[in-house]
Amino acid sequence: MAEIVAAVGVPHTPAFPGLVARAGPGSETAQLYGQIRAHLTEADVLVMFDSDHLNTFFFDNLPALSVPLAESAAGTNDGTPGMNNRTVPLAAGLGAEVLAGLTEKGYYPSRTAKLSLDHSVMVPLHFLDENERMTLLPIYLNGLAPPLPGAARCLALGGDVRAIVEAWDSPLKVALVASGSFSLEVGGPRIADNAIAGVPDPEWVKHVSQRLKKGQTADLVAEATTDRMRAAGNVGGELLNWIALLGAVGDRPVEVLEQQAHLGHSYAAWTWS
Amino acid sequence: MGAYEIDLFNHNLSVDPEFRAGILAGDEHAWSSVELTPDERAALENVDVAWLYAHGANDFLLHNLFRFGVGGVTIEHYVRGIKAHLTPHLTGAEPEPGHG
Numbered sequence: 218m219a220e221i222v223a224a225v226g227v228p229h230t231p232a233f234p235g236l237v238a239r240a241g242p243g244s245e246t247a248q249l250y251g252q253i254r255a256h257l258t259e260a261d262v263l264v265m266f267d268s269d270h271l272n273t274f275f276f277d278n279l280p281a282l283s284v285p286l287a288e289s290a291a292g293t294n295d296g297t298p299g300m301n302n303r304t305v306p307l308a309a310g311l312g313a314e315v316l317a318g319l320t321e322k323g324y325y326p327s328r329t330a331k332l333s334l335d336h337s338v339m340v341p342l343h344f345l346d347e348n349e350r351m352t353l354l355p356i357y358l359n360g361l362a363p364p365l366p367g368a369a370r371c372l373a374l375g376g377d378v379r380a381i382v383e384a385w386d387s388p389l390k391v392a393l394v395a396s397g398s399f400s401l402e403v404g405g406p407r408i409a410d411n412a413i414a415g416v417p418d419p420e421w422v423k424h425v426s427q428r429l430k431k432g433q434t435a436d437l438v439a440e441a442t443t444d445r446m447r448a449a450g451n452v453g454g455e456l457l458n459w460i461a462l463l464g465a466v467g468d469r470p471v472e473v474l475e476q477q478a479h480l481g482h483s484y485a486a487w488t489w490s
Numbered sequence: 491m492g493a494y495e496i497d498l499f500n501h502n503l504s505v506d507p508e509f510r511a512g513i514l515a516g517d518e519h520a521w522s523s524v525e526l527t528p529d530e531r532a533a534l535e536n537v538d539v540a541w542l543y544a545h546g547a548n549d550f551l552l553h554n555l556f557r558f559g560v561g562g563v564t565i566e567h568y569v570r571g572i573k574a575h576l577t578p579h580l581t582g583a584e585p586e587p588g589h590g
Binding site for chain 1: 554
């Protein structure tokens with residue numbers, strides 16, 4: 218059976234690849250991703266809870282939850298600068314297991330037979346899989362366009378995904394990843410006065426980070442209503458990806474927790490074994 | 491969903507390089523590939539962010555207008571437009587429900 222070897226959470230700021238290319242490996246952001254990457258040395262497959270940014274999907278048919286079945290996907294599809302655009306191998310077999318397993322448990326995910334990947338997947342991959350050796354399975358949760366999935370449901374989803382992965386008949390080692398910010402407004406009225414994005418609620422970032430640090434998952438889930446997450450920015454629903462990851466992590470302690478509250482996000486890794 | 495075609499325009503800017511190049515070059519074929527009303531097209535051509543937002547455009551997708559430089563929009567112009575709904579007398583239009 219497959220073995221889960223790590224669980225981590227990271228942001229996916231599209232400017233980071235270019236910023237790190239300019240600032241070098243000693244920059245704060247490069248160091249933070251490096252800390253997280255160190256937890257993934259054993260992993261063959263990344264299962265990533267992610268929220269597409271209306272690039273892979275659109276309003277013509279926007280899923281609350283979707284699982285890819287494709288063998289590969291190209292990225293980035295959204296013109297993100299500083300990226301090595303490439304075709305990423307996907308874990309289609311695991312995707313089929315997750316699709317069937319979640320459907321059986323009453324989640325009713327959509328299936329995506331053909332897709333491309335935006336920065337919300339490719340930026341984490343850029344930093345966490347530098348040698349481009351891993352296979353990927355994104356699990357898409359709608360974090361941008363209300364109505365958003367409920368936090369409690371996402372928590373349960375994470376636990377069920379973990380069980381499906383652990384039952385996967387494969388010798389591969391799997392790491393679970395959450396992609397996203399806690400407070401971020403992109404293009405909306407609460408952006409900064411001189412930038413296309415802003416962090417409306419850095420205190421929420423600190424609060425969420427404290428909940429992660431103390432393992433107060435139930436409290437966080439109770440607090441993470443759609444209104445509360447949206448008050449932290451129009452992409453504040455990306456917190457749902459972290460909550461899904463927490464559902465898989467269970468009561469394991471967080472080992473690394475570094476926040477960039479002024480940028481709206483944190484980096485985290487959980488001890489698995 | 492109150493502004494599907496505006497959102498589609500902004501979505502295509504992000505994911506369709508050929509569409510994006512056509513829009514930036516002023517190509518009529520690209521402009522007419524999305525079924526915009528005359529008012530919607532004028533607002534996009536003029537990057538009238540306040541009008542677009544007030545008429546239901548998704549705010550995240552609107553940022554693609556700035557990201558790809560449609561109409562030569564500056565950050566000052568974009569910020570003034572997207573924040574104009576906070577002072578509706580500047581726009582002459584009230585924001586639709588669901589924003590904010």
